[in-house]
Amino acid sequence: MFRDELHSLGKVIDDLFAGTGEPDCTGTLEEIILAWRQATFSAATNECLKRYYSFHLEGISIHSDTLSTFTGEHKALESGLLHLSETLVNRYGAYLEDDLRLPSLYTHAWRQLRLKEISALRPAILNASLPAGLKDCIGSYFDAYLQPGQACLYTLGAIRYFDKLTGELEKLDFSSPDIEQQVDVLFLHLDFNHLHHLALLQARISKNAEQMGQQEKLRYLLAERCRFGGLPVQTRYRYQADWPSLRSMLHNWLSEEIVRVREQSPACTTPIQKLGLNLSVAQLACLLKLLYDEGIFCTENFSDILRFFSAYFRSKRQENISYGSLSKESYSTGQVTAAVLRDKFAQMIKKIDRHFFPE
Template structure:
């Protein structure tokens, strides 16, 4: 399949070099013809691409086709960006200014078409290709306007100002004066995160509520930079050390562990796709902190609030599922014959003796039985998410 925008690139953009542009004027007829040619070519090529998307059955060829046309569009936009940048340093005459205006309108339309492909056909769009300098400059202006109130609010209301600097560091590097090579994936990620941060500050939270809401936002969007992990782990350690006893410290750490584990990250979202998620980094670190604190409590012969009580010589299994979720899982195992025992009372009695939850050291058999027969929709939804994560884990084993 051919490169649909190659004609536009050669016949129109190729003739509009920076040197020749500033060495001549353009008649009204030339401007009209240029604008007409651009619109006709763009309309024709967009229609051709849409046709291939909906009727081409060979997916490998379609991916190659979209990627090739995407690269050509980026080259056209970069050429126009160079022309716009040069014009900003010189004084174009009236005809040149009119042509620049037409070129800018065309650039917006080309970028909008790329946006259409990225938003409506994400499975075909190559997000790992470098974006155009035109899009990077537009995004830099958008980020600056969107994040100015975010930076001001977080700096005023967060007790740890270092967090603000770490979060906004990628945006500070993203300036029109220093255009770098950014992939569409990185720009798309920064755009989504900036919108979520803007929505967060509109809630007017303060203190501990703001700190936790910000953590949830960053975990959900998987802002998995090393600096953010280090900043948050130090912040959690500092807050933990404010508690006087080991028992209180362990209680706080378990609360943070529960908060982090309960967050479900957005699918296919990551600042750095090649690194472990922020959630996984914090979960592993907190698990090590829990082990350390429990060891300290044992050495001081102080019974831990999280140490299971031995039952018949066996320590209870500790689950972060609620009693209702545990009952739902038990129901699934019973109904699908994963558990062979037919006597439900015996199974419930065994589970109640063997398992404990975050909120219940000793699970009531009656409570477990009631939840078994009355599974709520909200409980089903949480268990479904758990099962999906388990399936995702198996897919990657």
């Protein structure tokens, strides 16, 4: 049965406020950390451990706030609470939800450490061949977390995202002539769905397209939608977890722009030369579902894959493949269809063995 391991620590803080001097809390801290370690190796379920560790992180936050109002000597106790916070986050972070607020002692120490790291990164960003707006966007993001008085921002998820993003930025070569493209790829991959960044992308695409003719503009917007849609995006991190992803917001905006351009130029058409496949619609649908299930496509939206193939490919019997028929076949594959694909895969494996693994 789990219990409130911080109860004894609360008594230590009460004694401190009672004016008995700063007590030695070393033994108390060791007992708490030992209890946490034992809980990890207990028979408790993951959900139970999540509640257990979250409860203690919230308790440390309360004690941290209480201790911040004490004006006397309390460095040892403050250091102890910080050590407990770091132990929870670093060792048992897998059990902690991203929306948990971090103790003020922890965020203060984190901010001081990151200030030193960012001070070395800022000059590289400022001297890079990046648009001024993008530099301002990155700088304002840094300042929002590194300036005091922003306690509402310091959730565990926000801290994790900041550390991940800045860590990846430090790996970039800011002297490279294509640094803007590198930042685009990185921000999309890490889902930096900052509205300022989205607005900058929209403004840049609009500016590039404004001097183009209607057909060229349409091709450009379609290419940009395809380019951003094809870049890989991880799902672990997101700047604003409760907002749509950067890729989805950009995709929706580009789609609206494409519709607008087409409506302005009814006669403007972009002929599509469909690529023929020696597969039936059912076989193509089954193949796409298999590839999707194996994670071959860099998207989680299976519908987008079906729409793409229905728009740009034709089967051996049909010039036009409808999205509806492709979707239906992907979820109702029969044995005959599966057998055809199995034979094709078997032939491929034989070729691989013959060419790359000769006996």
